[in-house]
Amino acid sequence: MRIFNTLGRTLQTFEPREAGKVAMYVCGATVQSRPHVGHGRYAVVFDVVRRYFEWLGYDVTYVRNITDVDDKIIDAAGEMGVSIQEVVDMADTAFHWAYDQLNVLPPDIEPRATEHVAEMIEMIERLIDRGHAYEANGDVYFIVRSFPDYGSLSGRNIDDLRSGERIEPGEHKRDPLDFAVWKAAKPGEPSWESPWGPGRPGWHIECSAMAHKYLGVGFDIHGGGHDLVFPHHENEIAQAEAAGHVPFVNYWMHNGLLNLSGEKMSKSTGHVIDLVEGIEKYTPGAVRLFYLRTHYRKPVEFSEEALIDARASLDRIWAFRRRVPGPVEDIPLAAAMDSFREAMEDDLDNAGALAVLFDVIREGNRRLDAGEQAVPWVAAYEEIITVLGLAEPAAALDDVADQVASLATDLGLKPVGGESAIAAMIDLRAEARGKKDWATADRIRDGLAAVGIVLEDTPDGVRWHRG
RNA sequence: GGCGACGUGGCCGAGUGGUGAGGCAAGGGUCUGCAAAACCCUGUACCCGGGUUCGAUUCCCGGCGUCGCCUCCA
Known part of the structure; x- marks a missing residue:
């Protein structure tokens, strides 16, 4: 399989770290608020990546984290006048409801940041020992200039960065580029004991520590939304590799974002369509198909028309399968499977794969109209639909x-x-x-x-x- | 300002140096009591201007436009 690796920005042939196995980590939700339609995309895209590798026969270990301690969560609790736990529970429930509706398979491991603070502290200590981080007034900062490869993922030159040009009040950075790996607790905030006093981990260290814990050094694939490339994933690499976990990751995959009226959907601006409402309004299958119609790396414009279009397409897909009741056990049409695989092997061309599905459906329908059994076509349909996760759920009444x-x-x-x-x-x-x-x-x-x-x-x- | 992506028919969306993937919508037809579903037929698209080439939507250069990242963000 060829994968577009953000690290290097080239199409590369996938070589697993260990034969027959794929270890992948995807940045999941920061449970600060209900998910918006954009959040469904990464979940579905990487669900298909996982399903495809499993279909190929790989033993996949899929880790998707939950960030349940973060400035935004604390802020949201303050604004809503509820406890942090209530915010986390509310958002977490909504995310999982949506994943389930969208037919996203549960990850093998779903680590929560708050349950891995010990691992994070350990990593921070390593960073300090190795001269890559320093403590200042209870905070700990990573020394960006101590990591020569910084910027390699996002293609940035340290000296071109505007980031960190300003230092927040109360921070004690030696260099504006440095970023927090540990934040001293402020009154009323959740905190953990540490060698630097009570505090909580920075966002970036969470993923470095949890990914390493469950997947080890040099694991296969790290995924996430394109907006995480910088600084989040850049920082993850810096922390992990500065701590000695080299290489951190072999392949970086990033899904394109969802736009609304030509602008990125974003929690912080409130420029969003709620995912739960979207699923209820357009149906889960239509939303999933909507994500899968476009190549995973391209930006997508959200629109009502697009969802209605997807709904109609899905009807066509499901109508074919209804023509042949019951399970089908036979060899799928080889030519179709070859085409499907060819599309998927080409950097997960999910849109091309759908075209193959529609070809199978059209020819299958023709055969059925002609009075044939069309079993190879139905079998091919079953294979493809399973990898894409688009099978029609049993009709509930x-x-x-x-x-x-x-x-x-x-x-x-x-x-x-x-x-x-x-x-x-x-x-x-x-x-x-x-x-x-x-x-x-x-x-x-x-x-x-x-x-x-x-x-x-x-x-x-x-x-x-x-x- | 720096880095990057994209611009395909009414809409969405793949792809390719040489007579047009796929979906939705639309029109006509077959089937049908009607409907639904399905099948068949109908579309000569690739931002603009140069260049390379026998030939470019596809490669190169220059525009224009849209978007993302550079600050929390899937």
């Missing part, structure tokens, strides 16, 4: 159970629940159709449509699905 039941009663049927009620209505409608009683037939179909259940008359019988 819980939310419309009452409506379905009352509809059945209106039609004079016995009050049976769920699918059997629908089956009974389909039978009743077939009977009516047999007598050319179109009024009754349409009453049933329209009644079900009103609660979101779509009936389709096909040569092979009647199918239904959630609309």
